[in-house]
Amino acid sequence: MHRRTVLKATALSAAVGGSVGMNPGVGDNRCDCPAPQPEREPPAVYDDYETITVPDDHDTIQAAVDAAEARTLVLVKPGIYTEAVQVDTPRVTIRGLNRNTVILDGEFERTIGIVGLEDEVVVENMTARNYREHGFFWTGMEGYRGSYLTAYNNRMYGIYASGAVYGRFDNCYASGSDDAGFYIGHAVPCHAIMSDCVAEYNGLGFSGTNSGGRFTIKDCVFRYNKAGILPNTMASVEEPPQHKMRIENNEVYANNNTESPSRDYAFMAFGTGIMVAGGDENEILNNEVYDHVNFGITISLMRHRGWWLPRGNEIRNNEVRESKRADLALTMPNGGGNEFANNDHSSARPWGLSRGIPGAGLGDPWVTTVYLNQMAQVETDNYPEGDWRNAPHPDRKQSMPDVDAPPGEAVSR
């Protein structure tokens, strides 16, 4: 995404006062759908399917996938598989028999553990580590799911979906990625759920550029990253601005990790639990957010080929505490209509933000100043970051409860 270029453009434009308009292109790509999910039935299972076992039937996962037709379950026995798998057959499920001992290893040479390129590719119950880009990746499809996956020490993203709709990540773990542990982006309407996942020791716990519309992140834990959850707007990818994501019932804490791997982009949000960067109409509800050196929840402007001013975001019923600067924060300038209400907190920038004080909706330039300080460190290439190859290894994670279950569709529509 050429983020260094983006940042330089940002700093330069800020320095000269900016020459482009506010929220360019807004209105062109708006999703009419709401942020939350509709009630859905469980996804349908396949009545008849084939099973291919690795390494009994094929030595490698790639060979098994190449041999698979639609509605095939690829069962992988415990072992370390030093390969990069590309799935270009639809309706294939790849399932490890044990999450902790079925391991794809990139050995710091290969780029992606598994990449799904066709509809309804499901990956379950395994680990991917040491890839130069991503652990698990889905792109350009309709229907994807990652369940009971562990991704650690993969350089860019641990578990990643881009330009893909109707998806789900559940019971997954991601650590040691310098951009984000989890990423779901470039999709409107997104029709995606991320639930019961843990992200730690990453640049960002979650990042999602220009994603939204029936998109929910819930019941997850984000800790020990540079920053926790960061939906954001960029003009370089389709469908700006980011809008209509629901973030609810998550535990977000201690995202102040100077030792975690990081890209410049991630460091700019350092010390923040949840930040909406230039996004609109997001719903941040019932989260527990604590122990952040900057701000607990921030609604922030974003500069990328124009100023993206956040507007119409709803921040409600969150418990936010132990933030060193302020529990709740709103940058000045912003696009207006950002509603903070019924949040249990002790401090805010501006003062009175969640207490209905007139004028508080204008925001506080102090919040912008703090992030400008971090931007200055990024611009001079001098900010703390760890090595993604040496990030802490996770302990054993809970495996999928029923590895004998029949495969099925990724998610129901």
Added chain:
Amino acid sequence: MIDQLQNTASRAGTRLREATDRILDRLRFDHQYSRGSWATVVVMTFLVSYYGAWVLADLGFRWTAFVALLGLNGYVFTRYPSSRAILARACYHGAVFTLLIPFVIWVVYLQSPSGLLRPFSLILTPGDVIFFFAFALVAGLLAGIGRVIGRKQTKA
């Protein structure tokens, strides 16, 4: 003996009355202030104090700082005889608070909330130097404006 005590008490009472009168004069702005100067003191005291409290809010005592600064700024500003002199002084105070902004931002990092945060990796970087000089420049401009206003006052 009784006379001596009465004299001492009388002198003390006189001094106390004089001091009280001086303070009341100051509080009533009776000493030399026009209505315009009085308004300048009130407005500048409020603005500079609010600005100072805004700068110091990250340290956790926004309103305590505001009240303390109201007293401090008000006391200092009332020592100056005219609106121009008060404005000049307000600019100097504003410059000091502007210069404090980077330090307040950095001090918060030193209040480490977890074992994973190494505060000194976040401060004193080359970017921080640029950041500091940006604020020093703004503070210098503010002080310069104060100086120009003050000089005009002197010439007048």
